[in-house]
Amino acid sequence: MSGHGTPIPMTSRKVTALKGVANVPGDKSISHRSLILGAMSVGETRITGLLEGEDVLDTAKAMRAFGAEVTDHGGGEWSVYGVGVGGFAEPEQVIDCGNSGTGVRLIMGAMATTAITATFTGDASLNGRPMGRVTNPLAEFGAQAYGREGGRLPMTIVGAREPMPVRYVVPVPSAQVKSAVLLAGLNAPGKTVVIEKEATRDHTERMLQGFGAELTVEETDEGRVITLTGQPELQPQTIVVPRDPSSAAFPVCAAILTEGSDVLVPNIGLNPTRAGLFTTLKEMGADLTYENLREEGGEPVADLRAKFSPDLKGIEVPPARAASMIDEYPVLSVVASFAEGATVMRGVKELRVKESDRIDAMAKGLRAAGVEVEEGEDWWIVHGRGHGNVTGGVTVESRLDHRIAMSFMVMGMATEKPMTVDDGGPIATSFPIFEPLMAGLGAAITRSHQ
Template sequence: MSGHGTPIPMTSRKCGPLTGVADVPGDKSISHRSLILGAMAMGETRISGLLEGQDVLDTAKAMQAFGAEVDHLGAGEWAVRGVGVGGFAEPENVIDCGNAGTGVRLIMGAMATSPITATFTGDASLRKRPMGRVTDPLALFGAVAVGRKGGRLPMTIVGAAQPVPVRYVVPVPSAQVKSAVLLAGLNAPGKTVVIEKEATRDHTERMLAGFGAEVTVEQTDEGRVITLTGQPELQPQVITVPRDPSSAAFPVCAAIIVEGSDVLIPNIGLNPTRAGLFTTLREMGADLTYENERIEGGEPMADLRARFSAGLHGVEVPPERAASMIDEFPILSVVASFASGKTVMLGVKELRVKECDRIDAMVKGLRANGVTVDETEDTMTVHGMGRDVPGGGVAATFLDHRIAMSFMCLGMASVAPVSVDDAGPIVTSFPIFEPLMTRLGARLERVGA
């Protein structure tokens, strides 16, 4: 699949039980951060289990452009020889981040406090996404950003020659914004403080500490206060990337809605700032069990078993849980279609500024397949249909990988097949989705292939 070339229409048909082991790719969030922090350390960082989707490969290329040596040693095995904090070289060419919203925002933060200039672009989807939420706090360090109208790519960042530490209250829950500010704070003298009113995924804080940075986290009346001491010498690490819970969401949810299914997903990261979907599914009556629970590299992990779950019922997902499952609401809305009663998702306006407006995309696609859905700016409500989801429609993916995969899962259990206009973007995060799901028993067909 290619998310950047000719569209790849795909159809998913009702299938028999999904069974077997689903070895999903490495965690995308941790993969991005492993490459970036490896490039900012002195010495060689070794990474195993890296997600080799296009988003992460684009970040690897960007780190090379900033002067780090990045070598692919084998399947999922990489070595990064870093240049140290403040050691980034000025890239000779434009940095193309493809579809990677996480990648571009974190890289902007990492280079914003070095006296260099870099220009960033991406694919059609990424060029529509607002960057002001990152460039505004980076300006407090002394960086200057010049982009298209609305703070969109292509954009040039002029790094601060004499950066100053900042104290920043994140206005909306966003791990990308928090992480960009913390990465910028690495090369600023003194202490940079980030305050979150609502906790978001904490991979950056965990990994900064693992690389030897002085970082503290406190819960106060203001919220979650993260304090980073700038200009450390980061130490290279050996990193094992856990498997991505956001990718695992698709075989997990498909197993829950396809009758007779029993799927095991080994080595899944269960960081509490990422596990909101699994909590919600259990509240809906899903048969999910954790096996072999353990801690590896500071991250909680387990083997996750998902079985077909008759009698799913709608729930209300509280707004404070949104940050821990923001990427999983599209596939949750699919599961909700097969539940009885209403599933109400609150506090989800962040979905409107992802790879596409994911609320709009899911509402249109679900309605095209016979499901009743309501929306407001900040909520989405799915009226469940039990086992009788009609299907039969074509969903537009809007160049969004998670929209494409969600509707492929819908078709595995709906009465009539479900199609998408372009499954190509799936390669950005889950390049083995099609063969993996087919091995489990899914019936996926490339239209016209």
């Protein structure tokens, strides 16, 4: 069932010739961060192209609860009148972050060094996800966390009265953990240092510099060392949110798998810490081209054209690339099903603790659809059957996970028999226009109410 109401089963049928322009939503990572940093600035931040999915709207509500003035002007245009670093007010109600792990972890970081108390909850999926990876470093600043067993939501954070700067080595690659520590460091005196052994998406660093924080990044033998000087006065910004590469993954992969397709996805963010999927697809033989390469708001952007690619080959994805495409492995595993040979994915244990155990969810669904999958704790291998040889014809569980649901909808566009997910409702958390957008390209996705 969906964490947001009655389950919505969805079925996707085989189609040919997906064509047109796919205007996917704004980048989710940048949308969350623009609202939070806008709220921590002094004055008015203007945002265009904000992703208006449930996850980001929950972050907007949270910023209002902490005292910022957040206004929706329509058409993806928003303004945030911030309260400054350390200026958050204590919320009167529990903060509901819905399905968003990014939202809750970043907001916990942002408030952890202010002397206020806030309680966080979410839907069934989010309340099952561990928060210790964020609350442990926040404790080093002096914040206290009181949650359910296993460090799970609902959870109350008591912000540090006299925060101390920290030096923190991120134990597993996680942009959420890194970002939570940096946001907490904003209201701690002195220098907060975060060390990443493996680079993760760097939107927070780019955006903090854009808002005027004193932040440096060095590559050292220890890894990537990020140093933030605390207690700046952040300057409000005008932000144009590029379109989300994680959302673009679905129309792009659908075009690659569907005979006769030619789809253009404009204004896609190509931040190198996010674009690993597109590099991987090209290595597999996908017909992908970048047009009109440019830079907007410190982020590289291009228009991406994807065409039907019948001769895909299985590859070994370099483990070092995992952090730049962690959310795209589910749909990559679908593409791998239609390739010739094995696609090997290693260093991906993070997938076990996402909205669902994504390796288990995809492996079970792919096997049911006739694809051989091997898996271990932090690796999996999909044995591709080649174009035109994947059966489908089954109903799979989405497990409250938007990316699992969308991945199997893409799969159904190229399998011999339709693919059904038990609940497509969670898609709205990140890609609320998924169904009409795909229909506009020529996909055949239908809802069936139980």
